[in-house]
Amino acid sequence: MSGDDKDLFRKRILVTGGAGFLGSHLCERLLDAGQEVLCVDNYYTGRRSNIEHLLGNPRFEALRHDITSPLVVEVDEIYNLACPASPVHYQFDPVQTLKTCVHGSINMLGLAKRVKAKIFQASTSEVYGDPLVHPQPESYWGHVNTIGIRSCYDEGKRAAETLFFDYHRQHGVDIRVVRIFNTYGPRMHPKDGRVVSNVVIQALKGEDISIYGDGSQTRSFCYVDDLIDGFLSLMNQDKTIGPVNIGNPNEFTIKQLAELAIELTGSKSKLTYQPLPQDDPKQRQPDITRAREDLGWEPKIQLREGLGKTIAYFDRLLTERIAV
Numbered sequence: 001m002s003g004d005d006k007d008l009f010r011k012r013i014l015v016t017g018g019a020g021f022l023g024s025h026l027c028e029r030l031l032d033a034g035q036e037v038l039c040v041d042n043y044y045t046g047r048r049s050n051i052e053h054l055l056g057n058p059r060f061e062a063l064r065h066d067i068t069s070p071l072v073v074e075v076d077e078i079y080n081l082a083c084p085a086s087p088v089h090y091q092f093d094p095v096q097t098l099k100t101c102v103h104g105s106i107n108m109l110g111l112a113k114r115v116k117a118k119i120f121q122a123s124t125s126e127v128y129g130d131p132l133v134h135p136q137p138e139s140y141w142g143h144v145n146t147i148g149i150r151s152c153y154d155e156g157k158r159a160a161e162t163l164f165f166d167y168h169r170q171h172g173v174d175i176r177v178v179r180i181f182n183t184y185g186p187r188m189h190p191k192d193g194r195v196v197s198n199v200v201i202q203a204l205k206g207e208d209i210s211i212y213g214d215g216s217q218t219r220s221f222c223y224v225d226d227l228i229d230g231f232l233s234l235m236n237q238d239k240t241i242g243p244v245n246i247g248n249p250n251e252f253t254i255k256q257l258a259e260l261a262i263e264l265t266g267s268k269s270k271l272t273y274q275p276l277p278q279d280d281p282k283q284r285q286p287d288i289t290r291a292r293e294d295l296g297w298e299p300k301i302q303l304r305e306g307l308g309k310t311i312a313y314f315d316r317l318l319t320e321r322i323a324v
């Protein structure tokens with residue numbers, strides 16, 4: 001194919017939240033596939049250092065913008081990832097979190113409707129709340145507190161899903177909705193307060209490991225590269241399907257995760273126990289039957305390998321004394 005032909009097939013893709021943990025990996029993968037990427041971010045939790053290596057690419061453009069305000073651009077596809085994802089970040093300004101989920105989604109859906117772009121929503125396993133069904137299939141409606149400290153995120157993401165499906169039914173917008181389960185890997189924010197970043201940094205520094213509750217609650221951790229494979233595979237489906245769980249079904253207790261981090265870092269850190277936060281889900285594991293059957297997707301990287309790569313990333317941040 002000549003250079004001119006490649007230009008004809010190249011897509012212009014908007015990634016909101018593109019300077020964040022997941023967004024920066026997605027931008028990188030889309031550029032690797034030859035696409036043109038417009039990264040839109042208000043740098044609330046995103047960092048310029050996450051996209052620094054992409055700035056020299058002529059097919060990459062970064063725009064500082066808050067998606068709660070309208071955005072008029074011409075694009076072929078939209079990945080809507082903008083939203084703080086960790087409890088410490090989304091609870092810092094809960095009203096802004098809800099506005100980002102609701103007003104932000106309305107703006108991105110209005111944009112998709114006008115330019116007839118396919119649009120992808122980063123939803124979350126949090127739509128299942130503290131689940132009463134285990135593992136969670138997409139058909140489960142969830143168990144969510146409407147007025148708790150996690151509600152701004154959980155209910156915001158639920159409302160966003162409703163908006164996506166209503167824009168699809170009412171206006172024919174071509175949508176894709178992924179429900180992401182706990183994901184980890186390089187470029188996680190070192191101060192996001194999440195269990196993977198906390199325990200790895202504490203283990204590397206030889207500090208006490210903070211276990212909330214007795215550490216018997218479970219999560220299923222997906223490595224970022226596997227997750228992005230799932231995103232691309234869902235976006236490239238030829239039609240709208242229901243929401244799809246993407247996550248790694250291998251479930252671990254928080255105590256097991258901490259012990260693995262200690263082992264892999266060779267740390268002398270000891271486990272310490274602190275109170276469990278309000279509404280903290282007791283267990284979480286994706287049922288990925290739909291992803292397996294409809295996308296032919298399943299995760300390839302298991303916790304030991306992925307945690308090793310994540311430890312190497314945090315070790316570099318500590319060595320270079322970057323914001324840790």
Ligand code: NAD
Pocket residue numbers: 016017018019020021022023040041042043044045046047065066067068080081082083084085086089100104122123124125179180181182183184189
């Ligand atoms: P992140 O905080 O690293 O990235 C979110 C990005 O959105 C940041 O760069 C932030 O600055 C930007 N942002 C926030 N509000 C914005 C606004 N109003 N306008 C423009 N930009 C805004 O988090 P992440 O882990 O990369 O998560 C990305 C998406 O995936 C989020 O929508 C999150 O809810 C979803 N998700 C993530 C996980 C996970 O385990 N990481 C799990 C479930 C869902």
Ligand code: UDP
Pocket residue numbers: 069070071072073106107108109110111112113114
């Ligand atoms: N919107 C946007 N960019 C566009 C088109 C629309 O940000 O290119 C916003 C617009 O400001 C509006 C929202 O998307 O608030 C929803 O648009 P829609 O057309 O659905 O609704 P309406 O404009 O009729 O309120």
Ligand code: UDP
Pocket residue numbers: 086087182193194195196198199210211212213217219254276277280281
């Ligand atoms: N957690 C913990 N120690 C920490 C941070 C988190 O024990 O330093 C627990 C937290 O209470 C929860 C689990 O680990 O039960 C996962 O927390 P995270 O914030 O990573 O994700 P989420 O709760 O959103 O799934």
